[in-house]
Amino acid sequence: MQAPTIGGVQVPRGDGTTIVQVRQGASLTDFADKINANPASLVTVLFHLGEMATATQSLDEDTFKVLGSELGYDIRMVSPEEEEKELFDSFNIDLEFGVDSEDEDDLEARPPVVTVMGHVDHGKTRLLDAIRNANVQAGEAGGITQHIGAYQIHREHEGVDRPITFIDTPGHEAFTAMRARGAKVTDIAILVVAADDGVMPQTIEALNHAQAADVPIVVAVNKIDVEGANPAKIRQQLTEYNLVAEEYGGETMFVDVSAKQGQNIEELLEAVLLTADAALDLRANPDRDARGVAIEANLDKGRGATATVLIQSGTLRVGDAIVTGSSYGRVRAMLDEHGNQVPEATPSRPVQVLGLSSVPRAGDTFVVAPDDRTARQIAEKREAADRQASLAKARKRISLEDLNQALAAGKVDTLNLILKGDVSGSVEALEDALLQIDVGDDVDLRIIDRGVGAITMNNINLAMASNAIIIGFNVRAEGQNADYAEREGVEIRYYSVIYQAIEEIEAALKGMLKPEFEEVELGTAEIREIFRSSKFGNIAGSIVRSGEIKRGSKARITRDGVVIAENVEIAGLRRFKDDVTEVREGYECGINLGSFNDLQLGDLIATYEMREKPRA
Missing domain, CATH: 2.40.30.10 (Translation factors)
Structure with missing residues (x-):
């Protein structure tokens, strides 16, 4: 390698065939690390090529191609998934765990994972209550499910005891991100439609998620005991969305149920098992290191960071070193949905894991690492990549080209927010919903920090430094923190129902607009x-x-x-x-x-x- 002078600076040069892989959203600093160059010199090179960028700014593929051709490198952009695979390959951890990647002799039958979806108030939570005889709804604000939970029930089918895992996803449209995540880990979706209400906008939304995830659907026509119920009308309405009932010559099983009366619940579970047996090859290898997904995570006062994980392959045991997202740790204990300790968890089993270093995000994949040191190294590399992605995401939506127009029109107003919630799924869904609020180009919404747990002094100090408002979702600032926030004039807004937060933030944004x-x-x-x-x-x-x-x-x-x-x-x-x-x-x-x-x-x-x- 030689070091030519470009624009007065020396930069290591490739021979035109040197391949350099950079992740999507990478910066000049990341590229400089790959070719052992000074990031400042690359900024100068890019300037001479007619492009202006800072060393930490995320660049697009075209800019990297221009820079690569100038310096003699063949730059290949890799997706986060490819980079993830590369990262795990470097630690000799195999990420492939599907049925196709396993030896036939190693595969064993696993329980189906079922997601209950549908419109708000159509009875999803009550249906789950009826299925598992446990009242979840009593603790929910406004009768709306606020968290993702996972539960396993048992049912006898053709003389065999069959477990079924249920993932409970929230019903309000603001939780689209959660519901989509539920569909990604699920095998079968139960679409709940109220017989007295019919197909509603969120019914269609839930249906779209299930169809996009390519999972079989069983329709539960609920509230058949209510006056004005018309199950036949539901069947007719859903034919427009390619869900044709078996009695009409289609392939979708419809079951008329009453969650309130506990009517036809057994028939619904029967339909789930029949659909699983007929349409799916539900097998996994239990004799390998566990792989899966974090369904939910939160910060428990007594237990620290905990995560509800769903095992997709392998067996997770107490004492295993695991990494999920940018969190890592050794499994100190595992609890089932009833709070009982379990020594190991097999495929399709949801368990709460204790012993993580920090709270992972809902939807993060988890893997078992060979040892604690490897788990920590993987987590740190993931965290660095996440930090880079969030920096790119947090940058102002204004480029150098339109800066003059923005200045001429008056400065771009920004509303800074800090989100804190009791569980990571709620925080992520709230962030997703808030970032979709559109009130034009005059006002910008930036989420400068998000996290799980009570509102801390650090959050309040950050809010002071950046003129931000703190949103507390099912969490509060207590004691001296609350006094400090009040004394320093930091506004904290508390919510327990997510769409109230969305409505108020949207109103605030509209209030910032010039009249x-x-x-x-x-x-x-x-x-x-x-x-x-x-x-x-x-x-x-x-x-x-x-x-x-x-x-x-x-x-x-x-x-x-x-x-x-x-x-x-x-x-x-x-x-x-x-x-x-x-x-x-x-x-x-x-x-x-x-x-x-x-x-x-x-x-x-x-x-x-x-x-x-x-x-x-």
Whole structure:
């Protein structure tokens, strides 16, 4: 390798065939590490190529290609998945765990993983209650499921005890991200539709997620005991979305249930098992290191960071070193859904894991590492990649090209938020929903920090430094932290139902927008006579044609449809010898237009005012 001088700086050069792999969203600093160069020198090179970028700014593929061709490198962009595989390969950890990647002799049958989906208030939580005879709903704010939970139940099918794992996903549309994640780890989706309500927008949304995840669907027509229930109508409505009931010659199983009365629950479970046996090859290798997904995670006061994980392959045992997302640790204990300790968890088994270093995100994959040191190294590399991705995400949505326009139009207002919640799934879903709020380009929303657990002094200090508002979702600032926030003027808003938070933040964003005004016409008057006055100038003897003419309002003068004067003030208004404040339609009056005297008979005086337009 030689080091040519480009723009006065020395940069290591490739021979044109040297392949350098960089991840999507990488910066010049990452590229500099790969070719052993100084990031500042690459900034200079890029400047001479007509591109301006900082060393830590994420660059697109085209910019990297231009830089690579200049320096003699063949730059290949790799996806986060490919980079992840590369990372694990370097530690000799095999990420392949599907049925196709295993030896047939090693595979054993595993329970189906079922997600319950549907519109809000259609009875998903009550149906799960009926299935597992445990009341989840009593602790939910507003009767809406706020967390993802995973449970396993047992049912006898054809003389064999069959376990079924249920993932409970929240029903409100703001939890789209969670619901989509539920569909990714699931084998079968139960679509709950209320027989008295029919197919609703979130029903279609849930259906789209299930179909996108390519999972079989069993439809539970709920509330058949309610007056006005029409199960046949539900079957007919869902045919429009390619869900044709078996009785109509289709492949989808429909079961009429009443979660409240506990009616036909056994038949629904039967339908799930029949669908699993008919449509899916549910097998996994239990005799390998465990792989799976973190369904939920939170910070427990007594237990520290905990995560509910779903085993997808292998067997997880107490004492295993695991890494999930940027969190790592040794499995100190595993608990089932009833809080009982279990020594090991086989495929499709959900368990709560204790012993992690930090709270992972809902949806993070977890793997068993050979030892604690390897787990920590993988977690640290993942964390660095995540930090880089979040920096790219947090950058202002304004580029160098449109900076001048933004400055000319007045600065871009920004609302900074810090999100804290009781579980990571809620925080992520709330972040996802808030970032989708669109109130135009004048206002920007930035989430500068998010986390799980109570609101801490660090959160409050960050909010002070960045003029941010703290959103507490099922968590609070307590004791001296609350006093400190109040003393320093840091605003903390508390919520227990997610869509209230979304509505209020959207309202706040709209409040930050510069007001929009629209012109409202008040009245028009036609000039019939012109009187000359040495004291007042020309007086327009007029008749009010529409609305009313008010003294002090703004006016526009038109002649034969052409505007000859704008922004003229109605300086005086008289009826006979009396000064008046307004004259209504059909009455005659004298109008004094102040210093404007260019009047002719037949001119039209139109008065108007500017009113603030409410934001949609």
